[in-house]
Amino acid sequence: KKSVRDVDVKGKRVFMRVDFNVPLEDGKITDDTRIQETLPTIKYLVEQGAKVILASHMGRPKGEVVDSMRLTPAAARLGELLGKSVKKLDESIGENVKAEIAKMENGDVIVLENVRFHKGEEKNDPELAKAFAELADLYVNDAFGAAHRAHASTEGIAHHLPAVSGLLMEKELSVLSKALSNPERPFTAIVGGSKVKDKIDVINKMLEIADNVIIGGGLTYTFFKAQGHEIGKSLVDNDKLEVALGFIEKAKELGKNLYLPVDIVVSDDFSADANTQIVPVDSIPAEWEGIDIGPKTREIFADVIKDSKLIVWNGPMGVFEIEPFSHGTRAVAEACAETQGYTIIGGGDSAAAVEKFKLKDKMDHISTGGGASLEFMEGKVLPGVVALNDK
Ligand code: 3PG
Secondary structure, eight states: OOBGGGSOOTTOEEEEEOOOOOOEETTEESOOHHHHHHHHHHHHHHHTTOEEEEEOOOSOOTTSOOGGGOSHHHHHHHHHHHTSOOEEOSOSSSHHHHHHHHTOOTTOEEEOOOGGGSHHHHHTOHHHHHHHHTTOSEEEEOOGGGTTOOOTTTTGGGGTSOEEEOHHHHHHHHHHHHHHHSOOSSEEEEEOSSOHHHHHHHHHHHHHHOSEEEEOSTTHHHHHHHTTOOOTTOOOOGGGHHHHHHHHHHHHHHTOEEEOOSEEEEESSSSTTOOEEEEEGGGOOTTOEEEEEOHHHHHHHHHHHHTOSEEEEESOSSOTTSGGGOHHHHHHHHHHHHOSSEEEEOTTHHHHHHHHTTOGGGSSEEOSOSHHHHHHHTTOOOHHHHTSOOO
8 A cells, every 4th residue: 555655745634534532531541652653654754844733532432522531631632742732723614614724734733522522424425435534635543442433534535636655654564464475484363352242253363374374362261162161140242152162173273272271260240359369161160150261371371472472362361450360361462472482462451461461562562453353353444555556
């Protein structure tokens, strides 16, 4: 795909889609990684003398104006990080926006309001896409985290303007595609998270392309139930028992190593002061709930990770947000930090875990996309990428 470096941007009005969908608590940003990661593209455009018009979604306001989902805190943080004044507008299309853009000097940066305040955004309404396109001369997509969405500001607009990728988009695509198209082996995929249904496609794909597939987190109990074990009050997708057995079969047929936990931390309550015990997977007590992988499992998983040349991780091993249930996820994160192999951390929960354990600097690539990196790993095409111009 063509990148922002392949086109002339000087004096141009650039509509740049970013993913500033950052976590907020009481109006304060708790993790600004996504904003930081767009700085190279924004700085490049500023230095080249472009007029930088930033657009993003935040949360899921469903086409309504929701004050807590404004982009005001993100724009303020961007201004701090850039060390430069950044104007935040309260709208994302229309005459007022056009008038503000007309006043911009080369190198100025403005942030538009949350594009999802318009119903047309998620519907990929052509009228809204046109209204965005009217604001600019060039479209730059740096929102890898939203590239799996075919929305007006991620896909529709690209049909009306020259459309190129930003530097973050370029980096994400090149790291992920290089790693997955010609993986260094042994290649280990770690798939966690709570629901089998969200991970079916990725497990299938990873069984095909990886050598080892490690499964942890809430989704494992569906496997155990399918194998006839008591799972107590653990999470389960009852309509996915066959699917789970199918994965075990597929791994055997393809000669791949599928690692499931051998021991489990169970708890009698979903809280930090609950009673816990460690049990083998075939001995989960009826009234208890599986909440994390056990110590034997952590060792087995860590050994596999340490012997791998490529590790791709998506989804936590347990309820890592609660300290007593975080050890399994921490052990996997630490093994990823220590291995000599190349580590790619899918965005979303796994990235949040790595951040929480302060191991960010030890990973080779932490994706800014949760759903987007998952869909990429599944081998799906991302509509926000397809819409960009080819070299
Ligand atoms: C994300 O956080 O994964 C992206 O910003 C996409 O958000 P969405 O799932 O609301 O489309």
